[in-house]
Amino acid sequence: MENFSEVLTLFLSVDNFVAIAVGVLVGVIVGAIPGLTATMAVALALPFTFSLEPVTAILLLVGIYKGGMYGGSITAILIRTPGSPAAACTLLDGYPLAQQGKAKKALKTALYSSCVADLISNIALIFFASYLAKIALNFGPPEYFWLICFSLTIIVSVSGDSVVKGLIAAGLGVIVSSIGLDAVYGSQRLTFDSYDLMDRVSFIPLLIGLFAIPEVFEFYTSKVVPHIRTAASGASLTLAEFKRCLKTVIRGSLIGVVIGAIPGTGATAAAFISYSEAKRNSPRKNNFGKGEIEGVAAAEAGNNGVAGATMIPLLSLGIPGDVITAIILGAFMIHGLTPGPVLFQENLTMVYALFCGILVSSAVLLIVGNAAIRYFSLIAEIPKSILLPIVLMFCVYGAYAVNNSTFDIGLMLLFGLLGFIFNRTGIASAPFLIGFILGPMFEDNLRRTFLISKGDPSIFFRGPITWLFIALTIASLAFAAYRYWQNRIAATNAS
Amino acid sequence: MKNVEIDIAEIQERYYGRFNPNSILGATFALVAILFLYYLVPNYIEEPGYLKNPMLSPRFIPLVAGWLVLTLSIVMLIEGLLRPPKHTASEELHSGIPKLRWALMMAACAIYMFLFEQLGAITCGIFASLFLFLASSVRHVWVYLLGFAFPVVVSLLFIHVLNVPLPVGTIWE
Secondary structure, rough: HHHHHHHHHOOOOOHHHHHHHHHHHHHHHHOOOOOOOOOOOOHHHHHHOOOOOOOHHHHHHHHHHHHHHHHHHHHHHOOOOOOHHHHHHHHHHHHHHHOOOOOOHHHHHHHHHHHHHHHHHHHHHHHHHHHHHHHHHOOOHHHHHHHHHHHHHHHHHHOOOOOOHHHHHHHHHHHHHHHOOOOOOOOOOOOOHHHHHHHOOOOOHHHHHOOOOHHHHHHOOOEEEEOOOOOOOOOOOOOHHHHHHHHHHHHHHHHEEEEEHOOOOHHHHHHHHHHHHHHHHOOOOOOOOOOOOHHHHHHHHHHHHHHHHHHHHHHHHHHOHHHHHHHHHHHHHHOOOOOOOOHHHOHHHHHHHHHHHHHHHHHHHHHHHHHHHHHHHHOOOOOHHHHHHHHHHHHHHHHHHHHHHHHHHHHHHHHHHHHHHHHHHOOOOHHHHHHHHHHHHHHHHHHHHOOOOOOOOHHHOOOHHHHHHHHHHHHHHHHHHHHHHHHHHHHHHHH | OOOOOOOOOHHHHHHOOOOHHHHHHHHHHHHHHHHHHHHHHHHOOOOOOOOHHHHHHHHHHHHHHOOOOOOOOHHHHHHHOOOOOOHHHHHOOOOOOHHHHHHHHHHHHHHHHHHHHEEEEEEEHHHHEEEEHHHHHOOOOOHHHHHHHOOOOOOOHHHHHOOOOOOOOHHHH
């Protein structure tokens, strides 16, 4: 009871509610602007959280994440431009609906499905995260070593079209993460005697550089692509229609929860699996792809079901489930907190205050999403030529704010150039970030394991937990190899 | 400067020759990896003389990552030579861009990078924004006024709301 009142005291502050509302609003707006992603918005918002309380800071970022997931579907439905990869599936039925003059119906279906899925995902987070954290208390360095090995397999799924390129990017990320003073011996690693590099490469300039700056560079080095625009008008969604979709929404949400809880599988896969399951089970399967609201509901339930669930491995094990949760992991670290089982032991009230905020964010999404449908045309009309100079200014000020150093501005632009080269050459930036974050954790646990075992490698196979993660790592790699071969066969057949 | 528009649907896909982006990228990464493994690691990563286990060395993980990059770069190089990739529609978006457009973008970045402390956050923001508006051929006067208003508002937001002491500019002091 005492804990409960502490949680309420921590959560019931105006700042938290403002952070959630602002976060969701910013997320929806950014998600609704073609070319700007939720990942970029979360990275850009990170410097704004420095002066905030940890709970408020995390809720702001989670709000942006959830808003961005929904916002991406608006452009997918109206202008056939998915704001996020996960919204690509929404486009299949959403855009045909918009062409039939039923854009409002499609947008409302997407919004209500997103909110229901988000709520189900949040409830799953609250139930499973603490349970998983209790198990993780038994983990030592060897168990964590294998857990990180398992997490590193997500590189395969976030590598885009080429696994080889993704692995190269991850290797480069590990190399960049090794810059600084060595944690065990204190010797210099690739610092070139620069004081700015001795405390490792700053996380925020790297993030902003990798995910926001390439958008700016890309705009000024590309021709202008005209967009097809459709008004957010037509009849709205009826209660009977939503009831018809409810089964699909719940199924899609559960698919999203399961997929989201596995690091690296991602919202895009959840959306497409949910969509194909809905199509398989629907009596109107022939209408899918031609403007079926059940298709929109399935896709949106799948991708929003992932949002809360990706926080399960982050909060309970300290492992990011996707790129955005990797950035949120950075936010925890900036505020002196380490996600994982220890967080549940030492900051339980904070964790439950976060859960309260995450639940509230689903309701806020409903309100903000409704407003976004009404005022969407204004959001979509902001030209990039006006928006991107302001984005660059935010990037520069944000990077400078980390250490009040112009070195970080240079670092950010350097990583921006790297991200731009990655974009142009078909290399995904996400594996680089995963390598940068997980590299030091991998090294730290490897060394600690050898130190406690005095060099005996048998400690890596000391119990059922290590064997479980070895099996999961092998299974994950086997699944990735299977998908790779299937894609190659499909590509060969297509050509 | 005129914005160049393009219709992606009109672009047809065709294959590259042997010297395609994948083979060039593979060769570049391989050279970088060799430089890293044989020059940077031995010279710029200090190793204590009393190591009991080579896996505890500060060089171990960078070496593993370096060899991984080298091996995969060679794979990419060979793959690029044996199976040249196709031109993609998005590549056509990047050709024929006015040089002044990206030169102005580079100038905006250079202002932020080299003159941030000397000119201050607001002045840099104004100059860079105006350069970028010019780069995208913005014609409305009110947009250029935004180029003055936004840096002031955003700087004040950072300084007074977020307590981030952005530089005011050493030349104004």
